[in-house]
Amino acid sequence: MAIMANSLPTEGKGIRLILGEPVQKDFFYVYHGNIIHSEGGAQTLYVMEHPFWGRILFLNGTLQFTTRDEFIYHEALVHIPVQAREEGKIKRVLICGGGDFGAARELLKYPDIEEIIIADIDPHVPEIVKEYFPELMPGEDPRLKLLITDAYKLVEDYVKEKKHFDLVIIDSTDPDISPEGKTIELSHSLFSQEFHELLKALAPEGLIVQQAATPFTMKNVLAWTYETFVKVYGQDEVYCYRADIPSFGGDNAYILRAQGETPIEPRRPALEDTKYYTHEVHRASFSIPKFWQEVLK
Amino acid sequence: MAIMANSLPTEGKGIRLILGEPVQKDFFYVYHGNIIHSEGGAQTLYVMEHPFWGRILFLNGTLQFTTRDEFIYHEALVHIPVQAREEGKIKRVLICGGGDFGAARELLKYPDIEEIIIADIDPHVPEIVKEYFPELMPGEDPRLKLLITDAYKLVEDYVKEKKHFDLVIIDSTDPDISPEGKTIELSHSLFSQEFHELLKALAPEGLIVQQAATPFTMKNVLAWTYETFVKVYGQDEVYCYRADIPSFGGDNAYILRAQGETPIEPRRPALEDTKYYTHEVHRASFSIPKFWQEVLK
Numbered sequence: 089m090a091i092m093a094n095s096l097p098t099e100g101k102g103i104r105l106i107l108g109e110p111v112q113k114d115f116f117y118v119y120h121g122n123i124i125h126s127e128g129g130a131q132t133l134y135v136m137e138h139p140f141w142g143r144i145l146f147l148n149g150t151l152q153f154t155t156r157d158e159f160i161y162h163e164a165l166v167h168i169p170v171q172a173r174e175e176g177k178i179k180r181v182l183i184c185g186g187g188d189f190g191a192a193r194e195l196l197k198y199p200d201i202e203e204i205i206i207a208d209i210d211p212h213v214p215e216i217v218k219e220y221f222p223e224l225m226p227g228e229d230p231r232l233k234l235l236i237t238d239a240y241k242l243v244e245d246y247v248k249e250k251k252h253f254d255l256v257i258i259d260s261t262d263p264d265i266s267p268e269g270k271t272i273e274l275s276h277s278l279f280s281q282e283f284h285e286l287l288k289a290l291a292p293e294g295l296i297v298q299q300a301a302t303p304f305t306m307k308n309v310l311a312w313t314y315e316t317f318v319k320v321y322g323q324d325e326v327y328c329y330r331a332d333i334p335s336f337g338g339d340n341a342y343i344l345r346a347q348g349e350t351p352i353e354p355r356r357p358a359l360e361d362t363k364y365y366t367h368e369v370h371r372a373s374f375s376i377p378k379f380w381q382e383v384l385k
Numbered sequence: 386m387a388i389m390a391n392s393l394p395t396e397g398k399g400i401r402l403i404l405g406e407p408v409q410k411d412f413f414y415v416y417h418g419n420i421i422h423s424e425g426g427a428q429t430l431y432v433m434e435h436p437f438w439g440r441i442l443f444l445n446g447t448l449q450f451t452t453r454d455e456f457i458y459h460e461a462l463v464h465i466p467v468q469a470r471e472e473g474k475i476k477r478v479l480i481c482g483g484g485d486f487g488a489a490r491e492l493l494k495y496p497d498i499e500e501i502i503i504a505d506i507d508p509h510v511p512e513i514v515k516e517y518f519p520e521l522m523p524g525e526d527p528r529l530k531l532l533i534t535d536a537y538k539l540v541e542d543y544v545k546e547k548k549h550f551d552l553v554i555i556d557s558t559d560p561d562i563s564p565e566g567k568t569i570e571l572s573h574s575l576f577s578q579e580f581h582e583l584l585k586a587l588a589p590e591g592l593i594v595q596q597a598a599t600p601f602t603m604k605n606v607l608a609w610t611y612e613t614f615v616k617v618y619g620q621d622e623v624y625c626y627r628a629d630i631p632s633f634g635g636d637n638a639y640i641l642r643a644q645g646e647t648p649i650e651p652r653r654p655a656l657e658d659t660k661y662y663t664h665e666v667h668r669a670s671f672s673i674p675k676f677w678q679e680v681l682k
């Protein structure tokens with residue numbers, strides 16, 4: 089039996105997975121299950137089979153999603169920005185990361201979205217999802233294009249070509265903000281000020297949303313992401329919302345840049361085809377606990 | 386090293402803790418730490434020392450609280466009902482369970498509350514809290530009385546004596562709603578229709594709040610508690626709200642009976658002395674995910 093652990097010894101070290109015994113004591117909590125697939129590459133990758141969670145994908149030791157609750161993460165990531173604008177306003181969407189297709193699956197539910205590009209650096213992720221997580225795969229759709237590429241470089245090229253998007257979703261692993269300053273996560277550059285300066289050029293009037301980890305255990309990721317957004321887009325355009333993802337250990341944070349009209353109010357009919365999202369939940373998601381507010385000061 | 390596990394093999398079996406190896410695979414997730422105190426009695430009781438969570442109290446194998454996030458559970462349990470009414474409206478409060486003092490600690494922050502009675506069946510709980518969890522203990526206060534007694538019987542007596550309360554808080558372990566119908570939890574009777582009929586007589590115009598477990602893993606506790614409230618108090622007086630408690634694995638449900646004015650709107654100034662609660666969070670707490678709504682239909 090393999091043992092995998094979500095480790096959170098101190099704030100800022102992120103969630104780590106350890107294979108093999110003995111289990112270290114300073115873990116947040118630990119997932120026990122059978123590893124049914126593992127491989128190396130740009131990122132180490134494990135698929136765990138678990139009686140409660142279904143299947144779990146781990147990247148670089150971090151739980152990415154489970155089949156049992158990924159719908160919450162993806163619905164909050166996609167429907168809150170999309171529903172914050174009227175029908176027909178969001179036509180072109182870029183997903184940085186998101187090679188698991190979960191965000192694309194939700195976006196494709198909107199007939200007025202015309203083009204969706206996924207830019208994921210790791211070719212193994214879509215392959216693994218096709219084989220082990222078929223429920224994340226949308227049906228064939230000519231509006232969707234998957235590019236295996238570094239989103240940072242793609243965005244640089246797009247900016248040179250003066251391309252524009254209405255919505256950019258940064259759906260990546262958590263960044264490393266460890267005390268040692270080590271950078272092992274490929275996603276790290278997607279949290280930088282330089283990247284957001286590029287996005288501002290790519291989506292001058294667009295919405296930009298970034299997942300920003302679970303603040304109860306990693307409040308420095310929230311602080312850092314929020315600070316970067318405020319520097320680049322200005323305080324008035326930056327919002328924080330949350331969604332409870334049980335396998336992450338509770339509320340995950342999302343930072344949203346929205347110009348003009350407040351994103352707190354939904355502006356189009358809700359979809360029938362959701363399991364988490366409603367208009368009421370949309371509005372409530374922007375109310376954050378006092379201990380988060382203090383991080384954002 | 387002791388191993389303790391939060392088990393959630395199927396909905397309805399609740400969270401269980403297992404001591405010793407091997408860890409069973411069908412657990413939600415597992416807490417690993419050192420057991421620094423254990424004892425039997427009406428309920429088995431363990432105190433775990435954990436590098437991330439601080440100290441954890443387990444009753445009958447179920448995690449009750451951790452020193453790191455108990456503030457969220459207790460603030461949501463207490464401040465949402467109290468703030469739902471104007472100053473001076475809530476003077477007499479009964480806590481059924483709550484021998485850990487956490488709810489009483491929050492109630493005592495309101496100078497207009499005149500009397501607080503804790504009725505806990507297990508004498509070990511307050512003793513353990515005094516020794517291992519001093520941060521839950523309020524200072525000496527003549528308004529607070531602890532009774533070691535079965536809350537069910539106490540309420541029967543109070544109803545005979547025609548006593549009245551403005552607020553009743555049921556702060557107990559989760560009930561057993563296992564497929565086998567086994568009842569091992571002392572709290573079980575506090576979720577029954579008979580008990581709520583008594584509470585209706587005890588607090589005819591009062592607020593009544595009951596913690597109702599984490600619906601993502603135990604949605605039948607939510608369904609059962611809500612159904613009981615609706616039967617006894619009528620649909621119009623029953624509300625459901627939530628708070629994310631990371632060590633519970635996300636959102637916990639609370640069922641609230643409130644007559645007349647809606648409890649969704651806070652009606653008194655928020656306290657400075659909270660770490661989770663704000664008026665915005667108060668309002669947002671009543672917006673629940675679509676998959677909870679479906680359980681309440």
